[in-house]
Amino acid sequence: MTPMYSSRRLAGALVMTLALVGCSPGASTAATPPVDKAPASSAVDTATPPAGASAGVAVARALPDFSGLVERFGPAVVNVQVTEKRQEAQFRGPQGMSPNDPFYDFFRRFGQPNGGGGGGGAQPRGNQPPQRGEGSGFVVSPDGFILTNAHVVNGATEVTVKLVDRREYRAKVIGVDTRTDVAVIKIEATGLPTVRFGDPGKLKPGQWVIAIGSPFGMVNSVTAGIVSATSRSLPNDAYVPFIQTDVAVNPGNSGGPLFNMEGEVVGINSQIYSQTGGYMGLSFAIPIDVANGVREQLVKFGKVSRGKIGIGIQPIDATMAEGFGLDRPRGALVGSVEQGGPADKAGVKPGDVITKIDGKTIELDAEVPALISNVKPGQAVQIEVWRDRTAKSFQLRTAELVQDGESPQKGGSASPEESSQLGLSVRPLQPQEKQQVQTEGTLVVEDVSGPAEDAGVQPGDILLGVGGKDVKSLADLQAAAKKAGKVVPLRIQRGERQIYLAVRVPEK
Template identity: 50%
Template sequence: MSIRNLIIAAMLACAPLAQSVAAVLPDFADLVEKQGPSVVNISTTTTVRPDARGPQMPNIPEDDPAFDMFRRFFPGPNGGMPGQPREQESHSLGSGFVINADGYILTNAHVVDGADEVVVKLSDKREFKARVIGADKRTDVALIRIDGKNLPQVSLGDPGKLRVGEWVLAIGSPFGFESTVTAGIVSAKGRSLPQENFVPFIQTDVAINPGNSGGPLFNMKGEVVGINSQIYSRTGGFMGLSFAIPIDVAMDIAEQLKSNGKVTRGRIGVVIQEVTKELAETFGLSKPAGALVSAVDPDGPAAKAGVEAGDIILKFNGKAISTSGDLPRTVASVKPGSRGTVQVWRKGAAREFNVAVAELNDDDGAPQRAQQRKRNDKSPQNIGRLGLGLSELNPNSRRQADVKSGVMVEEVLQGGQAARAGLRRGDVIVQVNDQDVKSIEQFNGLLTQFEKRKRVALLVKRGEGTLFLPLQLAEGN
């Protein structure tokens, strides 16, 4: 057979495959044509007020040779710039979508944050000044309204029915390019992000850029399943990691903003961390689950009910807490003033406590800057064992660390068991398996006492917070 005939035969053989691939690729044209008019462009104007003094002339004596040179650049009174500093306007762009024909629009809180003027531009080029009904920074959801009537509105879907791998589509105004359409797939669901405790994000690989914020994420039925909120990037641009707020979360926030102008959330007063495989084994759980309590507000509802640091919260009001991120969202949904049942795992058994849910304030859970602690003058001890160097606390270091007792981590050898556990120089080890640490000698005694357990749980004070770390006592798995 000639080469020409071989090529023709190969092309004919590949044709059915190409047709089958083309058949499964989605066509977004009808969806965009129908839903596009409900997506809006949002532009904001913010007045920036500079320092009233403006740039000032350095404090130079008049007889200094440099005085006349600087005076040319600072000719104003008292060595300032001439005239009064001007107010400047800052402009930004975002997206949004109409959820009600009477003019209610959802967008991100960061799109309208601090804006003096918000202007909404519809797909038919009409423009309206918008009023901010309310914004919730914890979820990055804002509700605004324009005085339009009979506006095209979106249909809402159920993000809970999304499947990882299915197609989704975004419409927005990246860099001001209005009505831009991008598509991709759902990469993950229920994603937790740092400092974002109240949103189980939908992760996608849809191209999202500055200006897309606040725009809708559609499923293939043309229903909104999320609000495009943020991206993960090392360059400031799209890198394949985009995150959307589930629409059911956003609509719950919108209803509260519409009714009350703010969002009310419950709190029980605990600091939590994820339960890793190693921590689950250390605390006697059959598998990683729940939220490990690393600290308790002494005046909070959980403390008053009997919840302690070292408890693992497995359920709240009967709802399973699969990961630590589930707890803040579950508790937040409970009305302050009501009571809730907390099921915890403590010392190998499940226990229940009845908690009076309090209201979460704006400053609750705000990150606090860690204080720099001075190191002790004493040489570290115990370096040989577990790759961990310790020193005793003196009254000054105990006061700075704000602990009653413990031992200071002075050195952590790379590759040692302490380093693998996550210990850092400057940490204060407060407890070993719920036993208070009072000295290095007693700490070593506790390790000997628990050496048959393979791992121990260290309660560590780090900066302003506390956390549990699983320390393996012997080499091997």
């Protein structure tokens, strides 16, 4: 199967991220539910081997026993079944599945777990039944509020919730937030079993976690594994610092809870990375504190308002850190600043490295969007940056984040000029070219070689500056490069994006 991305397109990799819904789209979010906070130290037991037991038996019996946790909180995990409109489904493949879905070929050949499709390819468009799919969710309040994934319920015309005791309820979609892939649904019931929330910030790689859900419709299936990493950034998912685990999750697990050893929900299972369409040991969960903030707003307002400061950021590697005079790779590099935005008004510039937000140290660029988006529009934010090897602080007020080209042609009358030290050949942009690509830059890269080519600079890139300094000519570039030293952080425009590339100057 050709690797591709489904549901949430994460281009530019050889693996695919799969939303874990059973052949259906959906999402959700959460806030701290009114659940008991009884001590959960006994949620998971570790058996003590008897005296004289062999080493092998001792190791086996020292493994955690999750049965107590599952018995107590498993009843709060639900199966979510959805139906889409016929007119939306008629353009899809087997049982309404999109031909772009990585599971399309599999189900076209072998059918779905519920018996749909299979053996004869997709049905004719006119006879295509409504799309049906399923995922998971969990009850967060006794009166029927449930968290799941946005890709599970988004666009559904009918949502049915099945409890462990086989009771079924028609559910209402309270709100969907596609940016975080979180959704809230509600059933009319009382006295329901609920989960309790933990602190995902306390998770450490190597700790045990378990998932409960409905993979391929197999209700209340339990799988266990460990935390592989925290604050994991995924392409096109800037607002979620994912929890990465090796817990086995599959289509149908979407929206189900990820529990820690205390029996607390620390995440919502959302995606997997795979080259085959199946589980390969890379699973991703939305931290429950992120979902909490979304849930509160969805329940109260029906939508989510997020703050923004008007910047574009990128990660910092070792070479880039050296170029900016950092002691090690850390923080988030500001690649672009929105004109007239909060950051621009406060004095933040391209080339600044964000090291703290409201006193919280920033290690990874993925932390910034999640932190800023959780700030209400109009609220004050304190930002500390690294500029010209000096720490500077700025206070600004967030604006509201609204939901929501071509490279210049080569040629022209001006002749290219070369910077042999960097391996760059540049020429001035013509007025019509600047208008075409809507840039403030004045130099376009004609050819690259050596250090610039190694750094990833491409012909057609527009050269904007070095570090935080703008460059308007080859002389500006050469002077700035000389001042930068061994590593020259070039700021370029590529299409509509502004990024930094670190060019290492070879030793003479």
